[in-house]
Amino acid sequence: DAKTTQPPSMDCAEGRAANLPCNHSTISGNEYVYWYRQIHSQGPQYIIHGLKNNETNEMASLIITEDRKSSTLILPHATLRDTAVYYCIVRNTGNQFYFGTGTSLTVIP
Amino acid sequence: NAGVTQTPKFRILKIGQSMTLQCAQDMNHNYMYWYRQDPGMGLKLIYYSVGAGITDKGEVPNGYNVSRSTTEDFPLRLELAAPSQTSVYFCASSYSIGQNKAFFGQGTRLTVV
Numbered sequence: 161d162a163k164t165t166q167p168p169s170m171d172c173a174e175g176r177a178a179n180l181p182c183n184h185s186t187i188s189g190n191e192y193v194y195w196y197r198q199i200h201s202q203g204p205q206y207i208i209h210g211l212k213n214n215e216t217n218e219m220a221s222l223i224i225t226e227d228r229k230s231s232t233l234i235l236p237h238a239t240l241r242d243t244a245v246y247y248c249i250v251r252n253t254g255n256q257f258y259f260g261t262g263t264s265l266t267v268i269p
Numbered sequence: 270n271a272g273v274t275q276t277p278k279f280r281i282l283k284i285g286q287s288m289t290l291q292c293a294q295d296m297n298h299n300y301m302y303w304y305r306q307d308p309g310m311g312l313k314l315i316y317y318s319v320g321a322g323i324t325d326k327g328e329v330p331n332g333y334n335v336s337r338s339t340t341e342d343f344p345l346r347l348e349l350a351a352p353s354q355t356s357v358y359f360c361a362s363s364y365s366i367g368q369n370k371a372f373f374g375q376g377t378r379l380t381v382v
Contacts, residue, residue: 194370201306201376201378203361203374203375204312204359204361204373206371206372209370255300255363255365255369256314256317257314257371258328259304259311259312
């Protein structure tokens with residue numbers, strides 16, 4: 161199963177874009193990259209996912225490199241409510257979601 | 270739409286006691302999962318199920334049992350509670366086909382003393 165590597169923590173100024181990196185160098189060709197976030201100790205919340213192409217939804221954008229070994233989650237205008245732990249996950253072909261330790265994002269006023 | 274519902278929200282157990290954590294989903298998802306999350310750590314997969322009557326082990330299955338008699342319910346059983354099982358437990362569900370995403374419950378905080 162592909163493992164993911166993320167920086168343990170990041171800060172971002174309120175209103176600025178938050179760019180959260182993730183390395184998944186052992187990803188297989190048919191494995192999707194998912195991003196979730198966890199606010200306080202609530203259940204993880206789905207943000208976005210992708211396979212090869214860049215994706216955008218109402219919450220964020222996902223940029224996946226051409227070799228698929230890394231990706232970046234972009235929160236275009238971070239707010240204080242975006243302070244959370246962000247998890248980059250590779251969903252394996254068995255449809256299981258394996259979490260790493262995530263990035264703790266702090267949005268600063 | 271309730272989504273994924275976990276009960277109880279909090280529980281304190283004594284060492285050696287047993288209990289069942291309940292999980293129910295109303296989205297007709299065939300895949301269901303149990304995770305545990307220790308303080309400051311990511312989620313670890315305990316067990317998962319691909320449909321009624323089928324279960325399989327995840328990363329950390331020791332000390333737990335599961336069953337899946339219906340599509341909606343996926344209970345997690347602790348037979349002999351140990352302090353190492355103090356954790357927050359999350360249940361999740363998803364569709365198996367397509368670009369599905371997993372929906373999570375709000376968790377059960379379990380303390381074993």
